[in-house]
Amino acid sequence: MALRAVEHSQEAANGLKEKVLTLDSMNPCVRRVEYAVRGPIVQRALELEQELRQGVKKPFTEVIRANIGDAQAMGQIPITFPRQVLALCVHPDLLNSPDFPDDAKRRAERILQACGGHSLGAYSISAGVQMIREDVARYIERRDGGIPADPNNIFLSTGASDAIVVGRGQCGKPPPLLVRSRRVCQPHLPSRPQTVLKLLVTGEGRTRTGVLIPTPQYPLYSAALAEFNAVQVDYYLDEERAWALDVAELRRALRQARDHCRPRALCVINPGNPTGQVQTRACIEDVIRFAFEERLFLLADEVYQDNVYAEGSQFHSFKKVLTEMGPPYAARQELASFHSISKGFMGECGFRGGYVEVVNMDAAVKQQMQKLRSVRLCPPTPGQVLLDVAVSPPAPSDPSFAQFQAQERRAVLAELAAKAKLTEQVFNEAPGIRCNPVQGAMYSFPRMELPPRAVQRAQELGLAPDMFFCLRLLEETGICVVPGSGFGQREGTYHFRMTILPPMEKLRPLLEKLSQFHAKFTCEYS
Structure with a gap:
């Protein structure tokens, strides 16, 4: 104490003042937030x-x-x-232009009529423009073969990530057995499960909320759980069976977690990120039964539902399967499912539009969710416009249908x-x-x-072995991929996540160059 007083007096004498906010005094939960997709390798x-550019x-x-x-x-x-619809909504004078098709003009006029002051610059209600929520409900009903969707159970969001994350408990040190080792830090989280997670997270010590997440997983989840001081409970996908989800592994993870926390939620990413698998209907039914038996709130991250490629694979929504399973599941199992305009075929990441649909949520809790949404005023209206077009595209009779x-x-x-x-x-x-x-999905x-x-050299440098490989790959080839350690992987295995998005004329050379570099790297360290 005496030494600290002397330091303070010296600072005062020198005209210096200790900052109020430092790494030591800031929220420790934020310091634990890490997001591999935009980490140091991307900075490099x-x-x-x-x-x-500098030559x-x-x-x-x-x-x-x-x-990414x-x-x-x-x-x-x-x-x-x-x-076209967005341009017309942003600048309504273009409605008089002959350069836009009539169906785009009709859509823009309809959206503007539903906006405050008939302007996209006005706030919408906190849950999103009511008309667009109704369009989302009709989309879900069509997607699920006629199963009704209630617009009052749909909340529009800043992308899907914001909807996933909504109270939190006191911040403290996470139990070391259940929280993954340090990942690459990214303080601002994307928006998928955050609103719902906030509602779920509570407790301290052994009563802290635990959330089961797939491993490998999209680092949003580990980042959000770190920010909210929840406990990350890993369940491993089965790589030998094309990253299948195994209920026996869910039971193992849940049993071990109960020694350290109170598991309350189960997250499933389907189609998978980063693993690209598509869950079968039988698997989804097993997961729903498991969640029901163990009293877990289900989080279904379904943002890649349009991205299904493999022969024999088919997307089944958790909402549809849950409803068709009938009682007791359909009437009692709590579920939140998420979708976004960032992926699919539109790829409108920067406009940040998405939605969450809640099923069987307690009415009083839903009011609290609405309250939390209202604190953020409203989702961005341009993202809401694009979401409306995604869920309600041109009809076959419309002039824009053929092109779209x-x-x-x-x-x-x-x-x-x-x-x-390829x-x-x-x-x-x-x-x-x-x-x-x-x-x-896209990876x-x-x-x-x-x-x-190579593993030994990485350890000498204080790096995960796959991070060492990815850094060398970047420095020597210019190819930027993310090490598997940023997503979670079984001990002793090494992976990397690579998007399949580059243009075809660049993708094949990229794949071949990466494969050749791995051969060279292996030879160098053999």
């Missing part, structure tokens, strides 16, 4: 891009950022009709399917790399063999 990629000589001419599922950043052309459906939507999804197949094929031809089928998650000397 940005630095390399800057060096290339610094590198063994490559461009950095290819295959680290950002379709338009990878060159995908925006779908025309949604952008055949020339653009179908073409985007067909190209993604071809890229998924990625699997090229990697599986490379010695020391094995890639499961990319059944859906591959190949497993690679790393020589013991």
